[in-house]
Amino acid sequence: MNTVPYWRLSGFYFFYFAFVGAMSPFWGLYLQSLAFNAFQIAVLMSLLQVMRIFAPNIWGHIADRTGRRSTIVQLAALGSVLAFSGVFFGTSFWWLFAVMAGLSFFWSASLPLVEATTLSHLGDRIDAYGRIRLWGSVGFIVMVVGLGYAFDHVSISWLPWAVMLVMLGIVAFARVIPEAEILAHSGDHHTIWDIVKRPEVAALLVACLLMAVTHGPYYTFYSIYLVDHGYSKSTVGWLWALGVLCEIGIFLIIPRIFARVTPRQLILASFALGALRFLLIAFGVDSTWLVWSAQTLHAFTFGTYHAAAVALIHQHFRGRHQARGQALYTSLSYGVGGTLGGLSSGLIWESWGPDWTFALAAVSAALAWLVYALWGGTKAVPVSAKL
8 A cells, every 4th residue: 555545544544433432332321321311312312413414415515626625524523522522511401412413513524525535545446445444443442342341430421531532533633634636537527416316326325324224223222221231331342342343354354255245235135134133132132142143243234234335335426426425325324314213213212112122123124125125236336346
C-alpha cells in the first residue's frame, strides 16, 4: 500500500468504532441509570439513527459538489465533540434529546465520506478495504471489553467521560486524512434518482433498510436484556467483543471469500443467518451456549453483510455519485431502518416483551432476504466490483 494512507485511515476507523463500542452496549444502561423508561431509552438511542436519515445526504451532497470530503469530516468531528459536551450540563429527557440530536447530526456525516475516501484511495486495490476497516472492529473490542470490566467496579456515570475521550481521538485522526482524487466516470451524467430507481438498486436499499430494522432491538436493548437475565457487565462486554472478533476474521479473509462467492449470494446468506441469530437471541437467552453461539453469527449478519453491501453500493454509485451513494446507503439503512427498528423495539418491548421483540427482528431479516431474492438479481455484479 505505497500511496494509501493506511494508518491514518485505520486510526480514524479505530476511534470511530470505539465510539460505537461505548454507545451501543452501554449508553442504554447509562440512560436506564437515569431512571428513563424503555420507550424513552428507545427514543434517545434512536436519535443516533434518526439523523442518519438526513445528515449524510446533506454532507454527501456538499462533499460531491466541493470535492472537500476530508474538510467536512474534520468539521463534523469537531461539531460532534461540541454537541456531546452538553451531556455534562444536564440529564433531563429533553435536554439529552437535544444533545443527542446535535451529536448525531454531526457524527453521522463522517463515516460515508471516509468510506468513499478510503475506496478512492484504494482505487483498483479494493480487496485491501477489509484490512483497513478491521481496525474499526479492533477499536470496538478494546472499548466494549474495557468498559465491560470497568463498569463491574465503577459507576456507569463515568461513561460520558470515556465517550468524550474517544471522540477527541476521532477529531485527531480526522485532521490527518488526506483528500483523494475523485475520478470521472461514464455514468456521471445520470442523476442519483436514475440510479436508485433501477430494480436491483432499489431492492438492495430496501433489503438493507430491513436488515437495519432487524438490528434495532440489538443495539437498543441487547445489553439490558442480558443484564436482566443475570449476565454480568463484563460478560456482556465479552459477548459484544466475540461478535466483533468474528467480524475481524471475516474482514481478513474477505478477498478469498469473494473469489468464490458473489456479493449477491453472500448478502442473501447474511439475511438468512440474521433471521436465525435473532431467533436464538429471542428464545435461547437462558442457555449460555446458545447466547455465545448466536454472537458468532455476527460474522455474517454484520461482517459479510457489510462487505457485500459496500461492494454492491460501490458498483452502483461511481464517479461524482460515490459519496452520495454511500450517504444514501447509510441514510436509508442505518437512518430510516435503524430508527424504525429502535422505536418499534421500545413499543414492542413494553407491550409484548423482550422475546417477541427479538423474534420480530428475525422476521425483518427474513423479509430482507425475500425482497433481495425476488428483485435484486436483475443485473449481475462484474468481477471488478468485488471486494
